[in-house]
Amino acid sequence: MKKKSFAEAECPIARALDVVGDWWSLQIVRDALRGVRRFTDFAQGLGVAKNILADRLKRLVGAGILQVVPASDGSAYNEYVLTAKGRDLWVLLVALRQWSDRWIPGANEYGQVLVDAQNGEPVAPLELHASDGRKLDLTDLRLVASASTRAKSA
């Protein structure tokens, strides 16, 4: 069954999910952030069927998240590297990891911890701040019509 495309949806969350809202796609990005570049290495790390992997890699390239580059060792293989758009998904993956660590007991029992390279200590939870620097929680947030929307309605 083909999923409905949200490409024309107004909501930016739906639009982002249209690009990355897929198990394999986000896990490909996760592995690419860790330095995986080759088809065979993605396939081995993810344990995903090659036809599914090929499809997801193609979609991620089409969405401007990955780009295809010649192999770094001069061999005939292509490699996949993240674009700036793709690398910027690291915040989303940190949010996912931190939520999992807080709420899925045992998910990380034998796993790895995200630390600051400089001091080796685990990083703090992601924080959202107001324009004046105050730390914000969920209850501090409102969704309002953007200025351009208000201008069009006026």
Place this chain on the structure above:
Amino acid sequence: MKKKSFAEAECPIARALDVVGDWWSLQIVRDALRGVRRFTDFAQGLGVAKNILADRLKRLVGAGILQVVPASDGSAYNEYVLTAKGRDLWVLLVALRQWSDRWIPGANEYGQVLVDAQNGEPVAPLELHASDGRKLDLTDLRLVASASTRAKSA
């Protein structure tokens, strides 16, 4: 085709995706954060088939992200409200929204902006900090074996 379950996977990102890594699931959480509580309201807002919505709601309840409560107006309908675990996904949804606003041109042209309720200004980008408060970027991060893993190997 049934997806492979990551429930036993070691990676906390994969484990989190096993729970919320689904277009509809994350959009249900998004709408629940905005106050949607009833099946018919989720269905109308999302434009999703009722059988898919029923399945996703059931999975989110099973995963402890939503809970079923009696209708707030005393009617016979049940309502779905987020648990603390579910509400805590707001950081992930903010990360998704901010990435979309930065990288998907036009995704939010007619949309809404996330503002701080107190000053009405758009919120700042999510920030990751070290334990000593320094702001971290992707290049500052390392994944290391957790202390418990190291203890087990020793």
